[in-house]
Amino acid sequence: MTSSPARANALLSVQGLVKRFPGVTALGGVDFDVRAGEVHCLLGQNGAGKSTLIKVLSGAHRPDEGEIRWRGEVVEFGNPTAAMRSGVAAIYQELDLVAGLSVADNVFLGHELSTAGFSRRAEARRRTRALLDRLGHRDISPDRDVGRLSVAHQQVVSMARALSLDGQLLIMDEPSAVLDPDEVRVLFGVIRELTAQGVAVIYISHRLAEIREIGDRVTVLKDGRTVATGLPAREVKTSELISLMTGRVLDNVYPQRAPVDPAAPEVLVVRGLADGDRFAGVDLTVRAGEVVGLAGLVGSGRSEILETVYGARKAAEGTVEVDGRRLRRGSVGAAVRAGMGLCPEERKSQGLLLDQAVYRNITVSSMSSFAKFGFLDDRAERARSTKLTEALDVRPAGVDRVVRGLSGGNQQKVVLARWLLRECRVLLLDEPTRGVDVGARSEIYELVRQLADSGVAVVVVSSDVEEVLGLADRVLVVREGRVVHDGPADEIDESRVLDLVMEGQPA
Amino acid sequence: MSEDTAAVPAQKQTPPVGKESGISALLGSAAGRNTGLVVALVLLCIGGVVTAGDRFADVDNLLTILRLAAVIGVVSIGMTFVITGGGIDLSVGAIVALSSVWATTLATQGIANDSHWIVMVFTALLVGGACGLVNGALIAYGRVVAFIATLASLAAARGLAEIISNRKTQIVNVPGFAAFFDASVLGIPVLVVIFALVAVGGWVLLNRTTFGRRTFAVGGNPEAARLAGIDVRRHTVMLYSLLGLCCGLAAVMLIARTTTGSATHGGLYELDAIAAVVIGGTLLSGGRGTIAGTVFGVLIFTTLSNVFTLNNLSISAQAVAKGAIIVVAVLLQQRLARRSGA
Numbered sequence A: 001m002t003s004s005p006a007r008a009n010a011l012l013s014v015q016g017l018v019k020r021f022p023g024v025t026a027l028g029g030v031d032f033d034v035r036a037g038e039v040h041c042l043l044g045q046n047g048a049g050k051s052t053l054i055k056v057l058s059g060a061h062r063p064d065e066g067e068i069r070w071r072g073e074v075v076e077f078g079n080p081t082a083a084m085r086s087g088v089a090a091i092y093q094e095l096d097l098v099a100g101l102s103v104a105d106n107v108f109l110g111h112e113l114s115t116a117g118f119s120r121r122a123e124a125r126r127r128t129r130a131l132l133d134r135l136g137h138r139d140i141s142p143d144r145d146v147g148r149l150s151v152a153h154q155q156v157v158s159m160a161r162a163l164s165l166d167g168q169l170l171i172m173d174e175p176s177a178v179l180d181p182d183e184v185r186v187l188f189g190v191i192r193e194l195t196a197q198g199v200a201v202i203y204i205s206h207r208l209a210e211i212r213e214i215g216d217r218v219t220v221l222k223d224g225r226t227v228a229t230g231l232p233a234r235e236v237k238t239s240e241l242i243s244l245m246t247g248r249v250l251d252n253v254y255p256q257r258a259p260v261d262p263a264a265p266e267v268l269v270v271r272g273l274a275d276g277d278r279f280a281g282v283d284l285t286v287r288a289g290e291v292v293g294l295a296g297l298v299g300s301g302r303s304e305i306l307e308t309v310y311g312a313r314k315a316a317e318g319t320v321e322v323d324g325r326r327l328r329r330g331s332v333g334a335a336v337r338a339g340m341g342l343c344p345e346e347r348k349s350q351g352l353l354l355d356q357a358v359y360r361n362i363t364v365s366s367m368s369s370f371a372k373f374g375f376l377d378d379r380a381e382r383a384r385s386t387k388l389t390e391a392l393d394v395r396p397a398g399v400d401r402v403v404r405g406l407s408g409g410n411q412q413k414v415v416l417a418r419w420l421l422r423e424c425r426v427l428l429l430d431e432p433t434r435g436v437d438v439g440a441r442s443e444i445y446e447l448v449r450q451l452a453d454s455g456v457a458v459v460v461v462s463s464d465v466e467e468v469l470g471l472a473d474r475v476l477v478v479r480e481g482r483v484v485h486d487g488p489a490d491e492i493d494e495s496r497v498l499d500l501v502m503e504g505q506p507a
Numbered sequence B: 001m002s003e004d005t006a007a008v009p010a011q012k013q014t015p016p017v018g019k020e021s022g023i024s025a026l027l028g029s030a031a032g033r034n035t036g037l038v039v040a041l042v043l044l045c046i047g048g049v050v051t052a053g054d055r056f057a058d059v060d061n062l063l064t065i066l067r068l069a070a071v072i073g074v075v076s077i078g079m080t081f082v083i084t085g086g087g088i089d090l091s092v093g094a095i096v097a098l099s100s101v102w103a104t105t106l107a108t109q110g111i112a113n114d115s116h117w118i119v120m121v122f123t124a125l126l127v128g129g130a131c132g133l134v135n136g137a138l139i140a141y142g143r144v145v146a147f148i149a150t151l152a153s154l155a156a157a158r159g160l161a162e163i164i165s166n167r168k169t170q171i172v173n174v175p176g177f178a179a180f181f182d183a184s185v186l187g188i189p190v191l192v193v194i195f196a197l198v199a200v201g202g203w204v205l206l207n208r209t210t211f212g213r214r215t216f217a218v219g220g221n222p223e224a225a226r227l228a229g230i231d232v233r234r235h236t237v238m239l240y241s242l243l244g245l246c247c248g249l250a251a252v253m254l255i256a257r258t259t260t261g262s263a264t265h266g267g268l269y270e271l272d273a274i275a276a277v278v279i280g281g282t283l284l285s286g287g288r289g290t291i292a293g294t295v296f297g298v299l300i301f302t303t304l305s306n307v308f309t310l311n312n313l314s315i316s317a318q319a320v321a322k323g324a325i326i327v328v329a330v331l332l333q334q335r336l337a338r339r340s341g342a
């Protein structure tokens, strides 16, 4: 049947896979194979086709051409249920849970436990509990409404859902993007357990360090094609991977920073901020030209702090001043008028107008600068947006495209472009590079640094400690809603930050 | 999206490839969707000519269709804004009734006779705008679901209209008023001219101004709009007020056409307006809206009624046909949405 013995041994093998969308060829010929018991990593720039590939493999999209073999047999997964029955379970990049249903209902959605048509809810709850425990999350109740969970917890629920299928192949699309280091460690533990039992895992991430730690073999996609496959994950050089992915060499990810002028005016001054629930006693001062990073665990209150500073949540105590003028509490309007901008954490629900053109998403916060007597100058809007999307390398190009059709990382760039366009005094960035590939990430750092150099005060929240240290001038560590450390970035290292972040956490 | 996307020079967009080109791509574009509506309208007209011959294809009859379309058309343009902004308004018919009654009370007409008939116009606009303002405030600041808030307004406004008019039809006898609205400009009735102006103004407002852009943003993703710095609540109030003003204007036009004000005016306007907006291609869930589509929607429904009436078919038969059209249009819209979306 098969020509080569390697392919005959493969659990899954893919040849010449092609998938087209109107106007774009997302996959233009992908070949690779996955063996039982291995962790196979997929690497590639934003828009390279990784998510599309796994959607095809899990039956969510139908391929236009090409062949998928499962245990040596040619198969066609017409829909996700068919793939699930064969033993393929996928965790998608954009979470696919049903808000309004409980955690347990979501875990068993589509493969409900039942006897003679009656659902066995107690059993479903019990098994959900066990799966969540295995993922290290005793704190999530199977009865909670999924819509009320944080993104990180929703990600855990998707993982529990994938595990509940007891598949032979588990596909994970950027599962670590919303997790913090501790949770990633637990996830890796689970992955090792599974592979020891012979389950194969396809793992997608933009973090090369993770790929080295957990991966066995790597396949690199570029513009919808396989450019290298079966590379040994631990041995292959980083520079080689990056040049395979991007076709260019990248030596310095983080931009140079000049020391902040100690006499520079304090632009943002926050004193004793508290929301009466998640955080209290937060002091934060940012000078013109300074980038301040907030490190901390997911759920430690960093996003809430930013949203409260911005007025999107109402403060219970404390003051926020911009250029010496105190802002009205709980008013986004006041913050925006004072020159503040917030790039929110969740691009889909808080950031994007999914069904609208890229340029409209970018200019929505700066409309008045394109308007005369309320009339908009479309041409100028397009021109400015085009410039920014080129700088950030949004693919495919074209500011009239609808945002929904862009890949996750490219959508993130669009949200960021909105705030780079608006000339802010204070820019609050919440996880600005979530899901963005290495190359584009360094472009973003460069742009943020340029903004700061032009006198903007920047606050960055990130779960990636390396990013906080590389980008920020000053680092604040937040633990359980309190600032536990405030100091220059070059006087602290990654392990110290992690210690501070984790302190008091059960190991 | 909105029709101005169609006006974009096409060079930046990669042409669709493979199977997707041709008819399905055409139907998927905004221009294409309007083509579908034009085809529907032409088919209806052909039906009219075949079944009713010269009685249909008569200048007077065509002007009658346009005059009928004008009143509901103005309401539908306002409704397009509210629905695009993610809302709904069930009280439009009741607001038209209340405005028409308030503008034709003996007291108002008395003042109008003493000063100028324009007083009646302002009264209707004021009443309509105020009703819209109340709706908007209830929804935006009172956080009442739009469906419920405007359902309550429907009951209250119609009740108030009945109280004020004592359930009697109020005849207009302000001389200048009737003369103005009965006139024609270059052979086109003033009512139709007003509708055309409102439609053009609405198109410009929706597609060329910050107000329109904010409407799309608020309807598409209110939380993102809020975080982007748009005052979503104030914008919502403005949307409903705008629709209220449109209802006031529609009331003026209705008074002119019937020479009466009455608590029974505007019956079922909410359904007709929503139906016209939806078959035009505006998304009921918000974020996507088209004025041209709405105009076609209104013309299709009005022509349909006319053809049925000329053929002596009952109002009930009309209702059935309307229902069928709505279902077909919504099914078609979903298919298009699926193609451009997921």
Ligand SMILES: Nc1ncnc2c1ncn2[C@@H]1O[C@H](COP(=O)(O)OP(=O)(O)OP(=O)(O)O)[C@@H](O)[C@H]1O
Pocket (backbone or CB within 6 Å): A021, A022, A024, A025, A026, A044, A045, A046, A047, A048, A049, A050, A051, A052, A053, A093, A395, A396, A404, A405, A406, A407, A408, A409, A410, A435, A437, B341, B342
């Ligand atoms: N539903 C869709 N409609 C149109 N184009 C799409 C659709 N889904 C994906 N694409 C296009 O297919 C290409 C590949 O996208 P995909 O999401 O697979 O990228 P990715 O490698 O997962 O990127 P990322 O790292 O940003 O998640 C992109 O050019 C994207 O714009």
Ligand SMILES: [Mg+2]
Pocket (backbone or CB within 6 Å): A050, A051, A052, A093, A173, A407, A408, A409
């Ligand atoms: Mg992806």
